[in-house]
Amino acid sequence: MYCPRCGTEYIEGIAVCADCGIPLAEVLPAEDQCLRETAEFEEVLTTFNAGDLAIIKSLLDGESIEYFIQGEFFNYVEPLVQPARLMVRKDQVNETREILKDLDLEYGPNDHVEEWSDE
Numbered sequence: 001m002y003c004p005r006c007g008t009e010y011i012e013g014i015a016v017c018a019d020c021g022i023p024l025a026e027v028l029p030a031e032d033q034c035l036r037e038t039a040e041f042e043e044v045l046t047t048f049n050a051g052d053l054a055i056i057k058s059l060l061d062g063e064s065i066e067y068f069i070q071g072e073f074f075n076y077v078e079p080l081v082q083p084a085r086l087m088v089r090k091d092q093v094n095e096t097r098e099i100l101k102d103l104d105l106e107y108g109p110n111d112h113v114e115e116w117s118d119e
Contacts, residue, residue, distance in 0.1 A: 002028045006068040019072050040090045041068070044097065045105075046083040052105045053084055059099055065092050 001010040001024040003017035010017070010024055017024060047053065053069060060067050070085040088096045 019070050020068055041087040042090050042093050044086045044088050046085050048083045065096050
């Protein structure tokens with residue numbers, strides 16, 4: 001079983017890629033395997049915040065950036081030992097950084113609790 005996005009190989013019985021969250025395929029098409037062997041990815045950023053990942057993914061999907069998030073489901077493991085890593089094709093790194101440059105990461109729902117408090 002293989003992930004059609006990141007190319008990771010899994011043992012029988014696993015149905016979804018742990019990093020990409022998409023269904024696995026029995027085999028990778030030859031052309032996809034060839035592309036993955038020649039494409040190089042670079043880490044652009046890391047985060048422990050699942051909200052950051054949702055925003056980043058929506059921005060990159062809208063711009064057709066090829067990426068994967070290594071360790072995307074990090075929050076299923078306690079204690080949190082490694083952040084999720086945004087991996088982008090090397091030829092799209094500069095474009096990705098430009099898209100994300102003004103993004104205020106680590107936003108959380110409790111950031112402004114005092115401001116909204118009734119007390």
